[in-house]
Amino acid sequence: MTVVPTTGTATPVAAPVKRRRLRFVANPKATVGLVILGFFALVAVIGPWIAPYDPSGRSNDLLQGPSAAHWFGTTHLGQDIFSQVLVGTRSVMVVGFVAGIVATILSILVGVTSGYLAGAGSEVLSALSNVFLVLPALPLMIIITSTLPETGTLTIALVIGLTSWAWGARVLRAQTLSLRGRDYVEAARATGEKSSRIILFEILPNLTAVIASGFVGTVIFAVTLEITLAFIGIGAGGDWNWGTVLYWAQSQQALAQGAWWWFVPAGLAIALLGTALSLVNFGIDEFVSPRLRGGGKTNVKTADGHTVRMRVGFTPVLATKARSEGRETP
């Protein structure tokens, strides 16, 4: 019997994980989403500095339409709506991201632990997240925020974060349950790894995409919630955000007064941010599950110039004759 060494001819596979990570950014949807998100993040940082006016500052231009001086027009107090939207971006982004981070951390703690541990502890945690899942978010938030004495941006963010982790926890638990049975987790255990290390180093890294998409989902949720709360008048008191702008527009019956400019910019900003976040999420989804990838071209040109669509069950045929350069048939 011969021991055949398999070394030497191993085909080196080119780029390491780097390329895999980059592929996410290469996804056009994710790119567009990230660019828009970056734009909003930038505005969140520099918004208050570049705002042409104090967003609460009154002027004598009462309720004026968009003009060179006031790009988005003014309010009934002569406040500059453009400045309000610019300054309001920070609160929106802070709430979105702080809530996202808090909820994500909680969902990881609850979800992964309850997924990995077996037995009563796991059941309790799972029941806990189910209870939180059953509690309706918006009404709960209305109650909680309307009862907190101080509802600054950060408070709102924390409250949203503390109440919206359940969905993520449920998804993570399911994922962890499936990962727990994976051979590499068992193998790590057989090697003698501690449970904590298994959770942190073997399971968590493999949940990155799920966590990321949960994070983005929570950000969308938190942003919408903050704006909604502000719109019905129980959001962050003193801070400007897009919801506050809309709240003022609504309480001053802007649309009835014909002051469309008071409503439209903030609404579009919300929709745009929401879209950007959704796009990032699609990007993550497609990254995780390659089947969803649009995969660039799906339409193929055949040799005789027709266009056919790739579809399951009917493989396109580009040319029905054997290729000439293949082999000559004498």
Place this chain on the structure above:
Amino acid sequence: MSYLLKRIAFYLFTAWAAITINFFIPRVIPGDPVQALITRSRGQMTSEAVQSLYVLFGLDKDASLVEQYFTYLGQLLSGDLGLSFTYFPSPVSQVLGDGLPWTLGLVGITTVLGFLIGTALGTGIGWRRGSWADALIPVTTFVSSIPYFWLGLIAIALLTGPDSFFPASGAYDNGLVPNPDLQFIGSVLRHGILPAFTILISSMAGWILSMRNMMVTVASEDYVTVAHAKGLSDRRVMVSYAARNALLPNVSGFALSLGFIVGGTLLVEIVFSYPGLGLQLFQAVGAKDYPLMQGIFLIITLSVLLANFLADVAYLALDPRTRREG
């Protein structure tokens, strides 16, 4: 069988936990219904009224939170939800009875419709991946990112008016009495169209997307390829092989969303002044009307649980793998 038993135990536990949370949260917070009532009236009610209101609402007697809790649980078990403060002394059950049908009618029907239409569209788009239909996805994403209330307000601003077919608020024409006659039903339908469309447009996108993604995933399953290989018609493969299986994961999502009807579309009810539970809840919160809040939360919780239970049952019916017999 044990599956259902286990689920039922789970539902009971969750219901209990949610009810308990619903009880405590409003109570650990500052403010009381009397203060809220006085504050809201902004001088239209004299400050002397405070004492009489405490007496009226029965808040002048001190009862510990725990005592109150057990009284509440006891009442709940006997089906008594207490008296509302906002509409004192109307029983909460009566208040809920006024709001629930509208919420179920408008929001319930549109949520179901949104799911059905969204799923149908998602099926088509997912099946014909790569065709023009894909262009719908970015559009629906954008539309679904618009908050409900904004869409509703714009719709009201653009489409309603003195001569418009669409009324701006309410559930039926003023002066009509709910009665199963043509005039009333016509009026209800007319009032429902705009809010219904708002909900449809915002909620459909999610279903389109998840169904499309599931279709794409399922379409590359072997059994779909086998169905093609069997020479079945395109329709049959799409409906009976791909969509039928792709639907399964959406069932539980749909159940959850059914439960969120009340909470989720509160804004639609506010914007369109639709006399449903959402609007009541909003008012109850403002008025510190614990009994009413609790009542509405109870309904929400029970409906989420019921929806989940139905989803479980539907799952049993739809996915034979969960049916373990023998």
Place this chain on the structure above:
Amino acid sequence: SNPGANSTNEGVLNVGMPNGPQTENNNPFLNTSAASSLGYRRLLFEPLAMVNETKPADKAKPWLATEWEWSDNFHKLSLTIRDGATWSDGKPLTAEDVAFTFELLKKNPGLNVDSVPYDTITASGSKVEVGFPRSQFVNQKKILEQLIVPKHIWSTIENPSTDTLKNPVGSGPYTLKTFTPQTVTLTVRDSYWQELPKVKEVRYTSYSDNNAQTTALATGAAEWSFVFIPNYEAVYTSKDPEHYKLYFPPVLGIHGLWFNTKVAPWDNAALRRAVNMVINRDDIFTQGEAGYFYPKVDNITGIPTPAGDSYIAPEFKSKIVNVDVDGAKKELAAAGFTFQGEKLVDPTGKPVTLKMTVPSGWSDYVTNLEIIKDNVSKIGIEATVDLPNADAWSKALDTGDFQAALHWTNNGPTPYDIYENIMNGALYKPIGEGGINGNYGRYENPEATALLNEYANAADDAARTAALHKIQQIHVRDMPVAITSAANAGGQYSTKNWVGWPDESNQYAPLQPTLENALDVVLHLKPAA
């Protein structure tokens, strides 16, 4: 076909209120009932007399009582009950019913919203005698306004404070026709002790918010309402300038910036006076209150005019506060305040800042504070507007945990209610202690308290007038509240179908559909041409 439908709409008056869906509850004693919230209790039940709050000095109009007489320094009231009034079930209304109503209030403190201390109540013939343990001078209006209920019905009601009164029987000209959460319809009854109203049917619709109510007014779906409309010209009156009107007469109640007089530097009256001098009441009126909602109060005493004209002390009659930055600065300098650059510094050397609080959702209040914030910056005070939620705000006021807040006072037939609410030492609670019922500013002045007591218990008008004048002086000197606006009793109305509304030229009643005078207004209405 539909019992609520009225195809002709003729003889119908459409009233709207922005109060959200209602639950059937016709109990006239409860502020929470649909009957109170929409105001239709006023057309079902009647008071003893009709008091016109916009002209508080005028004598009340006799209604179910043809005569009334106070004696024993307002410790005793004798009423003569009208003959010929009937309940809507046909039974006659008697003095027994009136006495029963007072008994009911006495026995059920929960229903006695005004906390009137009823003592002895006797009825004989058409007379009712009511005794009180203390002078009821300041409560006259509240007692006469009391809606009277039939004894033969209410004596069978087990618990009057939790009864929703499904079949209301009253003495008013209307009866309940239909109730839906959205609309309540009243219809005129056959017999009434006065001439039957021209309005055959009154429809109360509850819109769920101000926007919906405004839209209803603008489209003519509602003809009478009471709602805050920003920029009312653009949104409302311009839609039909000929018919769409509003009338917002002031009454004797106010809104103003309350200072916490126990918190430095706001314990300094000079500083409070200075702030009062720089507040731009015109801006508040036009921008915050949309030019009509809470009428402007600019008399230095804070008494709304013209309703309170007759009560203002002669020396203040023409003292109008106009924005006077220089005057304010002088005032401050005299009190030892200095300026560091632009910044105002108090005598102890600390910069003066002002934190004003208002519930986050109250748009007009918030606007007013934004204006004041701007105004006080002219005298070097850096102000901030804090926007907690309504509960936290109530709590802050209750426990004195604030610097300044926009708030209101009670209103009443004389300015007493205003000052009593602001300055009564009996209401005083130290900072940190809750359960306060007025005097949110923690104003402590035994002299003021004594004067208020004197006013309430004085034996004759001269003593009262003297006391009130002294109270005004104290107010002007100490300025515990910088009064900016009057409480209103107004409303929006349309003359398209109905005329005869009260207005500037015919101020026979305030115009809020929920006030008692609503019945008087409806009785005045006539079909338009």
Place this chain on the structure above:
Amino acid sequence: MTTSTPPSASGTTEVVLEADGLTKHFPVRKRGRELLSRTARSVRAVEDVTLRLHRGRVTALVGESGSGKSTVARLLAQLYPQTAGSIRLRGEPVDAKGGRRFRAYSKRVQMIFQDPFASLNPVHTVRYHLTRALKIHGNAGKTPQELEEALAHLLTRVQLTPPERYVDKFPHELSGGQRQRVAIARALGADPEVLLADEPVSMLDVSIRLGVLNLLRDLKERLHLAILYITHDIASARYFADETFVMYAGRVVEGGDSETVTQRPAHPYTQLLIDSAPDPDRPAAQEKDGGTGEPPSLINPPTGCRFNPRCPYAMEVCARKVPPRFAIGDGDGHFAACWLYDAGLSDADKVKLRPVEGVS
């Protein structure tokens, strides 16, 4: 190197790990009506398994899918607690449920998982996997250089040379055979005495299999490890194992020296297995009619010999009593748990359950 190593020639027969009467029942949740009954239901995955692993010898465990092979391996690795029976390592009873004791045990007994594609964490490099194995068991040395050397040594041992080329790679950059080698290297990182290899090649391509198996054999010979080789491919057991045990439905039905078991199978199930294995040298026509039927349910296994419902030679006694091991006597420790080899059966016991011929 030669094609086979006679077991007797491997010199040492020192027992390293032994299991006696090893039993594992997985509880199954009760359903519906059973809630009322008191008997607990369970999957009787492994029943009364006794085997010994010797230093420097490969012991094969063969049997069809679901017969309990992996469960035996996991029990031996103490990844599951056993329901009954005992495990002894070098004669000392093993009880390694908890953390520290489990670590100490896992240092000496290591397991290699079936699927090389799944047993390495896709997010970690080869270096991470191996470093952990070394560190946990204190073989990493003190300095970074020592660690580096230890890594290189490990990789060289599994013939992933030069080590630098592999040490920083991610699993997805390696071929199946290379991954399996990394998995083996990880197990070696603990410097164990026993290697439990659970179907180490079943997921690999035919051309790669051989390399991994040769490596295992090499380890046995150079490091004198005791190796448990689990497979369902009985032919590979013949080639690579010194001893072979055959499992059927949770029980060991036959065992002995590999060549004897594969060439002269004694138990009817082993015979069926060997008849069923593809054999290019056998013309299709010559085929015997093999057994029919399906493997039994492990929740309600057949009484007596678990193979009796499928066995063409089944007798009365087979359905009643569990057969003990009977020595066959034609090879090194060859035994079969089958009543056919009991000389002392009564006539009543010998009554056939079914007619031998005409099994359809």
Place this chain on the structure above:
Amino acid sequence: MTDAVLEIRGLNVDYGLGDEAVHAIRDVDLTLHRGEVLGLAGESGSGKSTLAYGLTRLLPPPGVITSGEVRYHPDGGDPVDVLRMTHPELRRFRWAETAIVFQGAMNSLNPVHRISTQLTDVIKAHDPRGSSASRLARARELLHLVGISADRLDSYPHQLSGGMRQRVMIGMALALEPKVVIMDEPTTALDVVVQRQILRQLVELRERLGFSVVFITHDLSLLVEFSDRIAIMYGGRIVEEAASADLYRDPLHPYSHGLLNSFPALRGPKRELTGIPGSPPDLRAMPAGCAFHPRCPHAMERCGVEVPVLGVPPEKNHTTHEGPADRTVACWLHPVHDHGL
């Protein structure tokens, strides 16, 4: 040999388009004769499944057939090119003429439909006029054919064992009595006992019904025992094709040789196992010339430059073989002596 039912000529299949494309099948020529079992062997990733799905046009996206011809000879009719069929034609052709048994039976059966539904809907699709009772009868018959009792008709796939599911699939493949049945690793997930049961049944059925089988597996010893002819694939090409016995006794291509020497034998003397060194090629970065040359013990200079042509090896053509060219190989050790095909 009998005449051809299926002729594949110059088939090329890519995954993806343009530069990204992976050439999974390269210039494959293959003929399936009437009534024979043609084995397709080769290691994982060599393109066996791609070939099977390609010739029925069932490749999932992004698979495309870039060129080639698949000629099907119906009984008595003119040959048709499967690759030129329109979708409706293709639908009619499928299952009625060629049926496929897919790799994993668990995934081939829709878990949410009963066995009966899945058996009858294919009959209904091709013969909509039949009554549902007759279809059900046929389904019962099919189950009986593959040795499953008819009361299993109402079962769901998960209620059947792996072997039973595989049999159901085989039964389903025979529902319309096709001329060609393609089986992609139909028994890999099963244990040897069940595997043998199924294959035995298949052999019986083929004798009775007379269809041809393309049998795909990487278990060469199984193929040698069960098939008439074997084609060996490597790197997307067919490298050798011969009668089973010939291939077993005398493999010409070094890869076939290596493959045969990788299996331990259960019986007979212990052979020396050499295995195949190295690892399978990466389809994205195929070596130039013969794809096997980096692993080939006999590699010559020419092998790294020129792709060897599949053809009749000279020694077979001129010396021992009886009949016309019944074996081909693509290797420069056996340079083609081309007679045409």
